[in-house]
Structure formats: C-alpha cells, structure tokens
Amino acid sequence: MKGAQQTTLRDQAAVSGIGVHSGLPVTLTLNPAGDDEGIVFRRVSAHGSIEREIRADVRAVTATEFATVLGDSSGPLCSTAEHLLATLRGLYVDNVVVEIDGPEVPIMDGSAAAFVDAVDQAGLTARAQPRRYIEVIKPVRVSAKDGAFGELRPYSHGFRVEAEIEFDHPLIGKQALALDIEPNTFRREIARARTFGFMRDVAKLWSAGYALGANFDNTLVISEDRVLNPEGLRFADEFVRHKVLDAIGDLALAGQPLLAAYRTVRGGHKLNHSVLSALMADPSAWRVVEAAEAAEPARRRRPHAGFAAGLVAPAYGPEVS
C-alpha cells in the first residue's frame, strides 16, 4: 500500500514462536486499528484477557541491552520488538494493535521474514486520514565511544538508512550498506537478514539471563573463523543488513514514519534510541508534515518521485557507501 493515506491491516494474522532471550513460547496477533492509533502493544493473558497496553513510542523504551524493550512505569511489557517494528515501518503499516501473550516478541528465524509473511497474509487497507511524517529539518548527532555515532539528517527523498559496522572478526570486518527504505527494498534487501551472535559470548550472555532461546534456527552463530549454521549466510553482508533492520525498527518508535537519512556507524539499539530521543527533545530539528507537503521539495527536484501522486520515494538499488 504505497498511498499517501494511513493504512491498517485488512484482517488479523498470528505468529507463534519463542523469545530469543527468554526462551518462552509466545503467540503474537496483529490486529487492524483505527486512524492515528499508531502501533499499540497489548499484553494479553493466555486466556485472551487484556492486561496492559502501551503505544510503541520512543518514551516507552525501558531498556536497550541486546534488544529494545517497551514498557511503562509498571515495568516492561514486551522485549525484542525491533524486528516486528521494522516490518510494520518497512511495509507502511501505520496503525496496528499487536496482541502478545508473553514477555517477548517471538524471534522466529532471527529475521523479519515471518512478520512480513503475517502482514501479507492479513493484507493492507488504506484509511481516510493522510499519513503524517516526521520530517527532520536539522541534523541531530549522538556520539559514543570508539568512534561510534548515529546521526539523523534532512533527506528529501523519503527514509534512508546508511549503516557501517566493524568487527574484529575475519568473517565480518568492515561492512557498509546505504539504502532508501520502502516496501520493495525492505522485502528484498533487509527483511531476511538474521540476528547474529558470537560463540565466544554465549556463556556470558546465558549467565546474564540473555539468549536463553538462541539456537541455530534463529541466530547466525559465528565461531572464531566461520558461521556455524549449516545453511551459511543468506547475503555475503548479512550482518550489516541486520543492523539496518534493527535501525529501522528502533526508529519506528518515532511514532510516525521519518523523512530523514539515518547514518549509524558501529551503533546498536542503545545509540539508535539515543539519537531518536535527542531528535524528539529538540523541537527545532523536526516538524510533522502530511504526505502532500512532504512531497514538495522532492517533486521539484525529482519529477518522478511524487509522494503526492500516491507513490513513495523512488527505490534505489543497494549501494555500498
């Protein structure tokens, strides 16, 4: 659904699996929602009764260690929301109620593929209200140690992510990817990239209570010199693609789609969250626009872009920056 109107799901769709950190079984159901409801997480009991509800929003982030956790003053509501959030943003699902009967979104195969399938199964429908975007009008940058940083800057052609990672590991080393994010590029280039972890970190993670559900079916596991999963990599640079997936999910917590370019260098959930929080804290750095307004600069410069004509920003192929 590439229109300038807000969207929701046509029908329900359910996904069941286990949490990568908790190891607990969980069922998640995506439900249609009304205009301007955004992405709402609703915790339900095993019998289906509603326990608690929060809107997925940058202020609802309660932890960013190894995964993005959403909650409120009464505690965490659900963990590891980022791959689902990335899917909803990547496929332009504006309004949805996510019912979840456990503490963690299921990890599935470690990528967003199962959530893409669920959205496709439910289908999308356009609503009456125009989609509203958060347009970044001034760069906002947050630096961390060892040269890591994240920066949002104005970008007139939609939403773009530029990611660089560097790991002291022969299989990964330096990887970079820059991509305009719209449904086609999200599906093709990003959605199937899996979570990865190093064998050398497993004992440490387990003793801290993380990665209890991790296995070769849901995590790319890397030893000193190779991928231990028998099927190998889905993309030669699957690692940086997964970083892009995580960044899309973390930035979906802006609450509305961003019109911006996001550059992340050696970043992670924590830095993504810090940059988004810094943006929101500076009202002179962004404004809310509707699709037609958002189109103006892009249309002048690129006659074929046409947000207002009901199209999205043009899709570019992947390019290494």
Ligand SMILES: [Zn+2]
């Ligand atoms: Zn991830």
